[in-house]
Amino acid sequence: MQQTLSGKSTKLLLSLYLVIFLIINGLGATLIIQSSDNYHKNISELQAQIYEKQLIFKELQSQMGYGNMIHNFKNFILRGETDYRTSSYPAKFQENIDKINDLIARYQKVETPTEEEIKELLAIQNTVKQYTQQMELVKQLKAENAPINYIDSQVVVDDRPAMNAMQDLFTHMQESGSTQLKALNKEIKAFQISQLLTLIIVLALLNLLAIEVLVRRGLIKPLIHLSENIRRIYKNQDEVNLDIKIPVEGAKETHELGIYMNKLISTVRKHMNSAETVKHVVDQSSTNIMIADEDLNITYMNDSILHTLKNVEIDIKKMLPHFKADDLIGKNIDIFHVNPAHQRKLLKQLNDTYVASLTLGDLHLQIIVNPLWDIDGKRNGFVTEWKDVSQEVKLEKMQTAVENNLKTMVEKAAKGHIGEQIDVSALDGFIHDLGAQINHMSKAIAAANQNIADVIIELSKGNLTDRVTGAFEGGLGEIKNAINTSLDNLSSTLAEVNNTVHEIANDMRETSQRNEDLSSRIQQQAASIEETAATMEEMTSTIRNNASNAKQADQLTGQASSKTKQGSAIMTKTIEAMEEIKTSSEQIVQIIGLIDSIAFQTNLLALNAAVEAARAGEHGRGFAVVAGEVRALAGKSANAAKEIKDLIDRSVEKIQQGTKLAQESGESLTQINDAISQVTSIVAEIASSSNEQAQGVEQLNQAIASLDSNTQENALLVEDSARSVAIIEQQTSGLVERMQEFKIGNEFLNAARSKAKQQKHVAPQAAPSQPAKKTLAPVRANTSLPPAKIKKQEIISPIKNNTRDESWEEF
Structure with missing residues (x-):
């Protein structure tokens, strides 16, 4: 709906103000732009002149410097008419002279030169003329085949006036351009400031007029009325009156503002109804829920948590005598903690879910805390869920007790103490049954270990008659069979060794x-x-x-x-x-x-x-x-x-x-x-x-001599052999006495004697009746061996031949 003010709408007044504002500013901007364009054009022309002078100066400096006029002049004196790297030096020199004269003429056309510039350009031209004249003299002397030293002594050109003139010309050119640019920029700034002040004054007057007509009359008064009505809606800190209707008046904008405020009040009323519905659902929930504000003051408790706390109120009063479940709203949650400062520090930094435990006598509670955030992302409280976990804690304690006992049992078993028991008097249910089964297993393993240990102890004493008894299965059964079989084989072997030692x-x-x-x-x-x-x-x-x-x-x-x-x-x-x-x-x-x-x-x-x-x-x-x-x-x-x-x-x-x-x-x-x-x-x-x-x-x-030496060595070998046989005879007697210490079953001794008798019947016959000849033969055949090695063979080989038995290979 289009609103009017003094017969005119706000839109029309703003349009008129905008048109006038644009016309005035357009005229001012046009004047500023035209003036600025003129000055910028003058600056651009001046800068172009300065830049062209700089380019001409650089080219002039290059034509006179290294690689051009002066250098070509000197090269012509030293090297003659031509060089393998370039064309004719006189031609290059003349080309440099022509370019220098052309550059001086261009410099004078760019802008009327000052008296100083004319003087400096004239000094440069005089030096160039001197070089031109001297070049003709050099050509003449070269044609006469004059020596280089003589030519050099006849040709004298002073470059210093030209070099000084170049330096002064560059200085004057830079200073003149800088002075002209500064003066022109100063003039432009003064004009722009005057135009800007005029435009600001005109715009200020128009704005004051628009504020009076459009703002104060069409906007401020309706906004004052709107403010009064909003204060009526918010009566006090805890009560809001949403039945008030905001009047619609004033210009179009304030009119629309009144309409939107009425819609906002209606929307808030709907949201409050929805919040009341949510509160009712939470009140009826079976989950224990408590809400606290930013200062940790309890602001809400649903029926479920109130019922839970009443059931354990007696247990809680043992720890907190002044505790009352019906009187917690408005109280601080510090009453539940022994160290409130620690809990406050944790909650102050809380940005995510936090889980804590609370123990009150035999009651164990798990508290799940989540922060509450407003629409701006600012924390404004906490919501807490309470769970009774007393049964889970009891089960965990029993499990821990079993684990500790089992750990102790394993540690002792690792040190050799087998047969330890778990205390199951304080356990019940599945944990009690598990402990009893572990005790039964420990007893069985301890009994088997004791049986095996007894047999090994007897074996260490030399008694080979004891055996492992008991009905064992699995790994223990394999150990039992292996030990018994080993004892049988060892008894059989020792019996055969005893019989063989006597024969040796x-x-x-x-x-x-x-x-x-x-x-x-x-x-x-x-x-x-x-x-x-x-x-x-x-x-x-x-x-x-x-x-x-x-x-x-x-x-x-x-x-x-x-x-x-x-x-x-x-x-x-x-x-x-x-x-x-x-x-x-x-x-x-x-x-x-x-x-x-x-x-x-x-x-x-x-x-x-x-x-x-x-x-x-x-x-x-x-x-x-x-x-x-x-x-x-x-x-x-x-x-x-x-x-x-x-x-x-x-x-x-x-x-x-x-x-x-x-x-x-x-x-x-x-x-x-x-x-x-x-x-x-x-x-x-x-x-x-x-x-x-x-x-x-x-x-x-x-x-x-070798035959004499071998005979002497044979004599020594026979004597050593006799002594070795005597020593072996003594050791064999000691071995027989040592074998008497073992207690072997009669069945193994009888079997060993029978086997020895059978081997004697099938053994080869004894040596011939002349042992001296049979003994000397191998000595002659091995004269290249050292005495020590022959001695070792004579002592060891008979023992190896006499003690060879198949029973050792089986063992």
Whole structure:
């Protein structure tokens, strides 16, 4: 509905105000834009002029600097008409001159130059003219083939006026452009400030008029009425009157505001009805629910939690004497906690679900707390759910008790204490049955362990007659069978060992008697061989002396031949050294030529440096002196290189003569060496024949000595064998006594004796009646073995042959 004010609507008044505002601001903006465009155009033109001058100046500086006019001028003096890297230097120089003149003309056309700029441009042009004139003079001197030093001394151009003029021109150009830009910007700012002040004053007057007509009359008064009605709705802190109707009046906007306020009141009334319905549902819920505000004051309790607390009120009063279930609304939840400060700290930082436990005597409660948030995300309270978990706590305690007892039982079992019991007097239900079954299992394992331990203890005492008894199954049954079987096998084996040890003792006594007879015969044989060895030793000494004399003659002739060969080799090396000296002298001549070339290049560089120093004028005087010194030093280096070259040429001639004489001496030494080699060959044949005779006699002597040594060793071996057999006989007796300590069943002893008798019937017959010959044979066959190894074989092998039995392999 369109509202009017003094015959006009708010929309129309705002439209008129907007049109006037736009017209005034449009005119002002147009004036500002036009003026700003003019000034910006002037600034752009000025900046373009300054930028063009800067470009011309940079190009002018480049044409005069390195790589262009001055550089081409100097290169033409030093290198001549052309160079492999560029075209004609005079052509490039003239191109630079033309560009410089063109740039100066362009600079003067951009803007009328000042007196300072004209003066500086004129100085640059004068320097360019001087270079042009000097270039003609250089061309003339080059045509006359004048030296570079002379040309350089005749050509003198002072660059400093042009360089100073360039610097001053750049400074004036920068200062002039900066001054013009600052003045123009200052003028623009002053104009913009005056226009802005005028526009602000006009807009302020129009706004005051619009506020009077539209705001105060059409908006403020209706809003005051709206405020009074809202205060009537909110009577006090705990009561809201939603039956009031907001009047609709004023301009269109306040009219719509009244309508929306009435709709808002209606919506709030609906939500309050819905909240009341939710409260009723929570009141009837079977879940124990309590609500507290931000300060932890209880604001709500449903019927379920009230009923639960009344049922346990007597138990709670034992801990909290002043507790009353009907008087908790408005009280603080600190009454339930021994340390309220700790609980407050937890709840103050609570942003998610928090679960806590509360114990009141035998009553165990689980409290689930969740924060409540308003529409702005701010916490404004807590909702708490109470659960009675006394039964679960009791079950958990019993389970913990069983776990602790079981842990103790396992720890003791790990240390060897088997048979511990769990105390089931305080348990009931399933936990009691589980504890009883664990006790039964522990008793059974302890009984089996004791039975096995008894058998092992008897075994440690040497009693092999006890066995594990009892009806065991599974793993215990396997252990029982394994232990009993092991005891049977051990009894059988020890019985056979006992019988075998007795037989070994009898055999050792017979072997000891045979060794004594063999030792007597070998001693007689050793005396005869010792006499034969003495005779052969005298013959060997005489023949060895003849071979030694022949060998000394052979060594003397060999030494003479060796010395001759060494002299020939030294002469060959001398010839090679003379050839290498000749080659080195030729290389030195090449190096001297290179030094001469370097001196020439140094002279040319010194000349070039002198030219550059002349260009530098006063500043290059010291550099010119250094260049002169370098040129003088290069000349001295060239003279010294020439003198060294002459000396080396004479040395090369002398070396060639020495090389020829050395070659002739080498040929003579070669002939002498051939003659001495023939004499050495004849003497070597004589020495070889004498040496072969000495070796033959020596081999015969060694054979007799070896036979004597082996016979002596055999005698010692037989004596050692006799002593070893005596020791084995003593040890066997000790072993028999040790075997008597074991208590073995008669059935195993009888079985071992029967088996031994059967083996005797099928065993091979004894050795022949002459044991001495049978014993000496293997000694002769193993003379290469050391005595210790032969001794070991003689002592150990009979024992291995006599004690071999199939029962050991079975065990």
